[in-house]
Amino acid sequence: MEPTLLTSDRTGLSQMHESRRLALVGGWVLLFLVLGLLWSLRSLFEPWWWMRFVAFAIFFGFKLLTLLHLDATSRQRLSPSRLAAYFFLWPGLCPGVFVGQTLLSGARQERLAHSQQCLAHSLHSRSLWANGCLQLVVGAIAIWAAPRWLPANSPTWLRAWTGMVGFSLLVHFGLFDLLAAFWRTMGIPVEKLFSNPWRSVSLTDFWSNRWNRSFSEFCRSLVFWPLARHWGSRWASFAVFAFSGFVHEMMISAPARGGYGGPMIYFVVNGLAVQIETLSGWRKLAQRLPVLGRIWAMTVVLVPLPLLFHGPFQTRVVLPFWTAIGAVAEPVNS
Numbered sequence: 234m235e236p237t238l239l240t241s242d243r244t245g246l247s248q249m250h251e252s253r254r255l256a257l258v259g260g261w262v263l264l265f266l267v268l269g270l271l272w273s274l275r276s277l278f279e280p281w282w283w284m285r286f287v288a289f290a291i292f293f294g295f296k297l298l299t300l301l302h303l304d305a306t307s308r309q310r311l312s313p314s315r316l317a318a319y320f321f322l323w324p325g326l327c328p329g330v331f332v333g334q335t336l337l338s339g340a341r342q343e344r345l346a347h348s349q350q351c352l353a354h355s356l357h358s359r360s361l362w363a364n365g366c367l368q369l370v371v372g373a374i375a376i377w378a379a380p381r382w383l384p385a386n387s388p389t390w391l392r393a394w395t396g397m398v399g400f401s402l403l404v405h406f407g408l409f410d411l412l413a414a415f416w417r418t419m420g421i422p423v424e425k426l427f428s429n430p431w432r433s434v435s436l437t438d439f440w441s442n443r444w445n446r447s448f449s450e451f452c453r454s455l456v457f458w459p460l461a462r463h464w465g466s467r468w469a470s471f472a473v474f475a476f477s478g479f480v481h482e483m484m485i486s487a488p489a490r491g492g493y494g495g496p497m498i499y500f501v502v503n504g505l506a507v508q509i510e511t512l513s514g515w516r517k518l519a520q521r522l523p524v525l526g527r528i529w530a531m532t533v534v535l536v537p538l539p540l541l542f543h544g545p546f547q548t549r550v551v552l553p554f555w556t557a558i559g560a561v562a563e564p565v566n567s
Contacts, residue, residue, distance in 0.1 A: 256301045257455070264294035268483060275487070281554035284488035291480060292324075295451055299326050302455060307332050323416060323423065324409055326451040330423055361417070361425070365410030368402045375399025376560050393547035396555045405445075433530045434523060436506050452476065467508065474504030481541065491545030499541040506533045 267290050275283055296319070300308065310332045311319070319331045376399035380392050405427045416423045426446050433439035441449055452473045461469035478497035486493045506529075509515055519526040542551075 253301065253304070257298060260294070260298045260301045264290070264298070267294065272487070279553065280488040280490070280550045281557065284484060284550055287483055287488065291484065293320070295326055296320055298455055299328050299451060303328060303332075318416075318421075323412060325423055325426060325447040327424075327447065330421055361410050361414040365407050365414060367407075368410065369407030372399045372401070372403025372407050375402060376555070376558075380555065380560055389548055389552065390544070392555070393542075393551045396551060396560055397542060431531070433527065435510055435519060435526045436503065436530045436533055437510050438526075439530045439534060440503065440507065448477075467511070470507065471504045474500040474507070485542065485546045485550075489543070489545040489549045491549070492543035495540040495543040499537050502537055502540075503533055 268287065271283070271286055271290060278286070300311075300316075303311070307329065311328065315331045319325075319328050323331075376396050379395050379399065383392060383395070409426045413423050413425050424446055428443045428446065430439055430443040433443050441453075456476050457466075457469045457473050460472050464472070475497070478500035481496035481500065482493065485496050510519075519529075
């Protein structure tokens with residue numbers, strides 16, 4: 234190939250990368266402008282309504298960013314129907330599976346390709362449908378029936394946590410599993426978004442591979458790798474947890490107008506604990522005693538949870554929402 238052609242190709246690639254980088258910067262700016270606008274309108278809405286506006290803004294903002302992150306060829310292959318399906322009918326944040334490609338590369342992409350081959354043999358499996366339906370029913374019972382079985386003088390935190398656990402079962406493990414089963418039957422090899430988190434063998438395994446995998450994939454592609462090129466993997470990993478803390482502050486503390494700092498501390502603690510797992514001494518100990526890794530992961534995740542879902546969020550957002558949907562009929566004492 235002529236040197237001039239090589240130079241032309243490299244220039245073209247450089248321009249495409251720069252164009253995509255600018256588009257991503259614009260996407261991030263747009264997202265923060267929308268959040269700023271919602272913040273200015275916060276007093277006009279009930280806290281739980283405002284929280285949902287923020288959640289939708291963040292969710293669809295992330296969707297837009299993942300689409301901007303795709304290369305031009307992949308975006309062209311994303312038909313209007315598949316684009317709508319990804320944007321509105323799937324909670325995941327990896328548009329690559331809807332175009333037959335993925336945002337990932339290297340060893341991670343190889344592992345995902347292998348997992349997709351495995352999924353191809355179980356696209357019509359009934360287990361995902363059955364599990365989704367079961368979790369949907371259990372979650373509905375926890376939200377609408379269990380609070381009515383509690384004593385009238387039950388503390389606020391018990392009613393709030395009963396509903397929050399029910400919501401997670403209903404949505405994260407019920408509805409999302411049913412959506413995954415549906416898209417698999419349609420030939421789209423989407424991943425189960427919440428994959429048996431109680432089986433985590435480490436804290437890294439919990440946050441990277443099992444809990445909210447769509448968010449972890451998003452952060453890996455659009456937060457971790459861009460920062461790792463400049464800061465190194467250790468600081469980039471910690472930045473991901475800080476970013477998660479910010480997102481949860483916006484969705485939990487901001488609508489509750491209280492409890493600020495709790496969600497950030499929760500994720501900073503988990504980020505520091507993940508750094509501990511990178512120490513060679515810890516890895517050797519965990520390999521020798523696998524049960525220790527499970528206990529460690531669940532302890533770090535569960536014990537500081539009151540920092541994440543703090544009192545103001547329970548009383549000003551969660552319980553009013555349960556009352557609005559008929560799950561809690563009367564106020565209770567804390």
